[in-house]
Amino acid sequence: MDNSFDVIVIGSGPGGYVCAIRCSQLGLKTACVESRKTLGGTCLNVGCIPSKSLLNLSETYRKAQKEFNNQGIEVSNIKLNLSKMMYNKNKSVLSLTKGVEFLFKKNKIIHLKGKGSIAKNNTVIVTDDSGKNSNFKAKSIVISTGSVSSSLPGIKIDEKTIVSSTGALSFNKVPKELIIIGGGYIGLEMGSVWKRLGSNVTVIEFLDSIIPEMDKDISTEFLKILKKQGINFRLSSKVTGVKVAKDQAIVDFTDNKSAKKMRIQCTKVLVAVGRKPNISSDIIKAGIELDDEKKIKISKKFETSAKNIYAIGDVIKGPMLAHKAEDEGIAVAEIIAGQAGHVNYNVIPAVIYTSPEVASVGKTEEQLKKENVKYKIGKFPFLANSRAKVNNEYDGFVKIIAEKKTDRVLGVHMIGPHTGEMIAEMALAMEFGASSEDIARTCHAHPTHTEAIKEAAMAVDKRPIHF
Ligand SMILES: Cc1cc2nc3c(=O)[nH]c(=O)nc-3n(C[C@H](O)[C@H](O)[C@H](O)COP(=O)(O)OP(=O)(O)OC[C@H]3O[C@@H](n4cnc5c(N)ncnc54)[C@H](O)[C@@H]3O)c2cc1C
Numbered sequence: 001m002d003n004s005f006d007v008i009v010i011g012s013g014p015g016g017y018v019c020a021i022r023c024s025q026l027g028l029k030t031a032c033v034e035s036r037k038t039l040g041g042t043c044l045n046v047g048c049i050p051s052k053s054l055l056n057l058s059e060t061y062r063k064a065q066k067e068f069n070n071q072g073i074e075v076s077n078i079k080l081n082l083s084k085m086m087y088n089k090n091k092s093v094l095s096l097t098k099g100v101e102f103l104f105k106k107n108k109i110i111h112l113k114g115k116g117s118i119a120k121n122n123t124v125i126v127t128d129d130s131g132k133n134s135n136f137k138a139k140s141i142v143i144s145t146g147s148v149s150s151s152l153p154g155i156k157i158d159e160k161t162i163v164s165s166t167g168a169l170s171f172n173k174v175p176k177e178l179i180i181i182g183g184g185y186i187g188l189e190m191g192s193v194w195k196r197l198g199s200n201v202t203v204i205e206f207l208d209s210i211i212p213e214m215d216k217d218i219s220t221e222f223l224k225i226l227k228k229q230g231i232n233f234r235l236s237s238k239v240t241g242v243k244v245a246k247d248q249a250i251v252d253f254t255d256n257k258s259a260k261k262m263r264i265q266c267t268k269v270l271v272a273v274g275r276k277p278n279i280s281s282d283i284i285k286a287g288i289e290l291d292d293e294k295k296i297k298i299s300k301k302f303e304t305s306a307k308n309i310y311a312i313g314d315v316i317k318g319p320m321l322a323h324k325a326e327d328e329g330i331a332v333a334e335i336i337a338g339q340a341g342h343v344n345y346n347v348i349p350a351v352i353y354t355s356p357e358v359a360s361v362g363k364t365e366e367q368l369k370k371e372n373v374k375y376k377i378g379k380f381p382f383l384a385n386s387r388a389k390v391n392n393e394y395d396g397f398v399k400i401i402a403e404k405k406t407d408r409v410l411g412v413h414m415i416g417p418h419t420g421e422m423i424a425e426m427a428l429a430m431e432f433g434a435s436s437e438d439i440a441r442t443c444h445a446h447p448t449h450t451e452a453i454k455e456a457a458m459a460v461d462k463r464p465i466h467f
Helices: 014-025 041-046 050-066 084-107 185-196 218-226 281-285 322-336 366-371 388-392 420-432 436-441 451-460
Strands: 004-010 028-035 110-113 115-119 123-127 132-145 148-149 177-181 200-204 230-232 238-246 248-255 261-266 268-271 273-277 309-313 350-352 357-362 376-382 397-403 409-416
Touching: 004 014, 004 115, 014 028, 014 041, 014 322, 014 451, 041 050, 041 084, 041 248, 041 281, 041 357, 050 084, 050 185, 084 261, 110 123, 110 281, 115 132, 148 420, 177 185, 177 248, 177 261, 185 200, 185 218, 185 350, 218 230, 218 357, 218 366, 218 397, 248 268, 261 268, 268 273, 273 397, 281 409, 350 420, 366 376, 366 409, 376 451, 388 451, 397 420, 397 436, 409 420, 420 451
Parallel strands: 004 028, 004 132, 028 110, 132 309, 177 200, 177 268, 200 230
Antiparallel strands: 115 123, 123 132, 148 273, 238 248, 248 261, 350 357, 357 409, 376 397, 397 409
C-alpha cells in the first residue's frame, strides 16, 4: 500500500467518517484511522444510536403496558424480554456501523485499523492490536478523536455496579433501584429507559434545575413531566461518595441548602456528569495547544496551533453533539480542498429523546436577557393542537423568541410530541433569517403537530387562533 495521503483523519465518529467521505468526494486521497473494532465512533457504537434504540423500544413497552388496553387494543400478558430487546439494539448498531464500512469502500477511503498518533513532519503512526507500528504521511491531518465519559473525584466506574452510559446501555437485568448522578440529557434519557422497564429511578443533581443550559420555561416543564412519570429527583445535592458493598452501591450525598448528609442504597449507579475531550499525550507532544476548557484550540478554519493539522467534533469547543461534529467534518474537508467551508454555530439544534421530546435551536430567554437584546415571545400549548389531542399526547408547548424590533427569530424551544423532528423546520427558518411573521404566514398541513409552531409564531403577535 502507498503510505502517503492527502488527508488522514484520526477517529471515525460522526465528525471523522463524514469528513473522510467529503474529502474523498472532493478528490482527496483519504485514510481514516480507528482504534475501535467497528467504525462510527461513540455515536453509532455507544451513544446516539443504541440509546435511541432503547428509548424507542422501552416506550413501546410502556405504551403496551399502560395505554393499549385503554385505547381499545386489548393485550394481555405483556412481558419484557430484555435480552431480545438488547439483541435488537445491537443489531441496529451493527447494521449502521457496517453501513459506514460500506461507505468507506464506496468512496475508496482506506480504513487504517489501530490507534493513531501524531509524530513529526505530518506523520501518523498507527499501532495495531499486536503492537505493530506503521507510519503514514499526510499533507493534512484531521483530529476527530471525540470524547469519553467524565466521573467525579473518588468515584471509580467499574461498568458493573457503578457504570457510565456505556454500561447503562447494556444491563442484563432491570436494576431494582437505579441512581443517576447528573441531570443532563444522557442521564435523563437513560433514566427514562430504565424507569419504563421497571426500575425505581432517582436522579441526583448538583444544580437546582435539570439541563441548566436549556430555556428555563422548558426545563421547569420538563422536570414537572418527568416527576409525573415517576422519576425521583434530588436537586441541589452534591454526591460525596459511592461505595460498592457486595452487589449493592451506597451513594452518599449532601443537600446544598440544608447541609444535611444523606445516603441511599441501590442496585446500580449511573455516573452521567458529562463528557471530556479525548486528547492523548502525543497531541500535546506534537505542539498542539489546548484552550481554557482543555479542548483543542482551533482557528476559524479549524486549524490547530500546528500547521496543516485540524480538529473537529467533541475535541473542540461547542456542544458535544453528533450533527455539530458532522457539519464540522464537511466544513474542514472543504477548507482543506480550498473551498469556503463554514458552520453556523447560532443554528445548532439540540434534542432530548425522552417522551415527550425536548428540542431547541438558537438563543434562550436567559441568554438574550444577559446580552441585553430586546425580544418578544409567542407560546402555544400542545393541549390546543388537534393532532396532539387525538393522539392523547398533549404535554408541553412551543415557544418562539423573536427580536422585538425586526421580528427575526432568535430562538425556538419546544417540549412535546415529535418536537425532535419539528425543530428542523425552525433551524431552516433561522438559516434563512425568517421572522415570526414569515412562519405565521406559512401554510402548515392540518392536522399536524407543526401547526403548534405556526400558532406560536402567531402568538408572538398576540393573535393565535386556537388558544
Ligand atoms: C449515551 C450517549 C448518547 C448520545 N446521544 C446523542 C444524540 O442523541 N444526539 C447527538 O447529537 N449526540 C449524542 N451523543 C453525543 C455524540 O455521540 C457525540 O457528540 C459524537 O459522537 C461526537 O463525534 P466525534 O466524531 O467528535 O467523536 P466520537 O464519536 O467520540 O468518535 C471518536 C472516535 O475516535 C476514535 N479514536 C479516539 N482516539 C483514537 C486514536 N488515537 N486513534 C484512532 N482512533 C481513535 C474512538 O475510538 C472513536 O471511535 C451521545 C453520547 C452518548 C455517550
